[in-house]
Amino acid sequence: MTTDEPNVSIGDVSHSTFAIGSHARAVGHHGTAPQRDEAAEELLKAVRELRADLTRVRASEETDALRAALEETEEEITRTGRAAPSRRERLRELLTDSQTLLSVLASAGAVAGLVGL
Template sequence: MAGAPGTNEPGVSVGNVSGSTFAIGSHARAVSHHGTAPDRDAATEELLAAVRELRADLTRVRGTDRTAELDAALAETEEEITGTGRAAPTRRQRLRELLADSESLLSVLSSAGAVAGLLGIGS
């Protein structure tokens, strides 16, 4: 490839580089962090495990609009924790509301009680 018009300098063409790591220049250094999980504290790890357990348990009960809404919120929470390392306060509040509205579910599924306890419901 030719460089700038009228020069003999080499040219560089870079196409789509999403998900790539590269460095240019004699002292350049490329460091990749692709695929590394975000740091999570112990409480967030515990919440993530409880969210996953509750999602699994929800498949064992008769589905309703309410359980579908709860499962969707749990899936979003799981995705947020695995992607960012935390669940935002608004996400936690939404789960609190859904679980508080599902008190009969809390008495049937111990995993729902575990998530509720980690979110501070009933304490």
């Protein structure tokens, strides 16, 4: 008895990206990290410094929101090589809401300057 179904064989799939199915989508993130320009590197450094400094201040709704946004920004720059304009705008908004923090932490002022505040 023979069948008309295709025969599929999958060998070694190490370091591969694939998807199976009619609506499947595969995204591979193999290889080296994306290239970052000087501005992205500078912002990433400032974001990391501010995140470290925020561990030294009393937590509030504002600092929690800023911490989360900084973490997302760091992840985005690391993953894509840049921070999207919407991400920079969100940081501007949070830093504007945290004016007291800007006067206390030099790292907050550095991030604020790099996102155009």
